[in-house]
Amino acid sequence: MSITVTPGMRRLCASVLGMEAIVLALVTPVAIMVNNVEPMLAVSVGIGLAVACVVVAGLLKRPFAYIAGSVVQVLAIATGFLVSIMFFLGVIFAALWITAIFVARRVEGVT
Secondary structure, three states, rough: EEEEHHHHHHHHHHHHHHHHHHHHHHHHHHHHHHHOOOOOHHHHHHHHHHHHHHHHHHOOOOOOOHHHHHHHHHHHHHHHHHOOHHHHHHHHHHHHHHHHHHHHHOOOOOO
């Protein structure tokens, strides 16, 4: 199965990843201050995933980046184990990710 990358798909998915990077970076202080998570773990997970979002957004010209973006979505949901609201927010971002891919493909007429 080959993924056809369109300019609209790149823009929408990059927007989702950009906003998600901000939210994931903000998980770090919440995990440390509110949930008393070990700072090294919180920084590794929160900032690490935020950086992953930015890196994947930069690679969206390549089809494999959409698979990497999907992995980031699963990991974002898993951050709910550190900050419980992230279960909800992770699902919202995953839905936005999937919607961005399918809506852009439909609008640009890619089958």
